[in-house]
Amino acid sequence: LPELMPQDVAAQLMAAGVVPMNGLTEAIAAAQVAAALTDIVHEAPLPAGVDRDGALLSERDAKTMLQSYGVSVPQVFDAAIGPEEHSGPFVVKGVGFAHKSEMDAVRLNVAKADLDAVAADMPGDDVLVEAMITGAVAELLVGVVRDPAHGFVLTVGAGGVMTEILQDTQSLLIPSDAGTVKTALSRLKTFPLLTGFRGKPTADLDAIVAAIMGVQAFVVARHDRIEEVEINPLMCTPHAAIAADALIRIAPERT
Incomplete structure (x- = not known):
């Protein structure tokens, strides 16, 4: 337990991949959760790093940054x-x-x-x-926040002006692979909108996943500066996934 050992010893254990537990009850609860996991985690979560004070970019600049990582914009x-x-x-x-x-x-x-x-x-x-983006069959939210306790949390969910009311989201830790992202999308209550609900056209699921992976790649590349990223809505059409609005909160480069 970290409270029973010197801080430098605890730090060495964590650096070696040993996770210290703060209490027997917590350790047992964590083991139960781990035993029930069905998805294999291939990479360790991206650490949150030091605290930073991010500034809000203009929408133009935010979209330009995301576009350089493959995210389509209007x-x-x-x-x-x-x-x-x-x-x-x-x-x-x-x-x-x-x-x-x-x-x-x-x-x-x-x-x-x-x-x-x-x-x-x-x-x-x-x-x-x-x-104007026309022909969308659904609007999604794609967001990333820096969580000091867990690293960078990627959230996908129902987007648009009804996001807060619907509260239909799934959260993942960064990095997550494309298969895990697609599984998270399939768990949304609004996922049928992407697959042709009641005869409507289907969305381009590959384009949606590519957009989400582009956001993730952007965060990974600037993880020491990123505080928050959000696309809302991501307009999902039968042929594309386009970031109609984007927000980035990022700290200045260190000199």
Whole structure:
């Protein structure tokens, strides 16, 4: 037990892969859980590391970072120039709000002719104009939080504005392989939406898993700086999985 031995000895044991237990009752409970596990863990969880004070990136920067790890994002247009090559519809967002819908900072299905008026009516000092993602059969949440006790926790679940009400999520530790991610998705109550519920089109499950694995790869690459990552919603269509909104809280690089 770590409370009965010097800290340096406990640290050496943990470094060697020995997990100290804080009490016999806890040790027995952990053994019971381990005995019931059916999924094989191939890699040790990514450690949380030291505490850090993450800053919130802009949605533009967050999407650019995630896109570099293979996550699909909507096409972005310069509102001042106008999307001449795209007929619409569009999404117009006020920039700088963590919960845009609560601030009336999101307008969907905006026609090309209405872009200037809608952009001028947005709260805040900046707007983001994107191509509207159509044909989605479901919206998912993909989130990662740094937990000092467990490392980095990856959560997948029902997304969109109803996330808090539905509370339909599954959580995994990072790293998790693609098979484990797919199993977690299959355990969601809303999973039938991805597989053609009542004759509806099926979502591209491989694209969804690839997007989630891209988020995980991003976190692993910057684990010493990441505090939080969230995509909500991930728009799941029959041919793609696209991050319609993204949030990243990250600490600055150490010098």
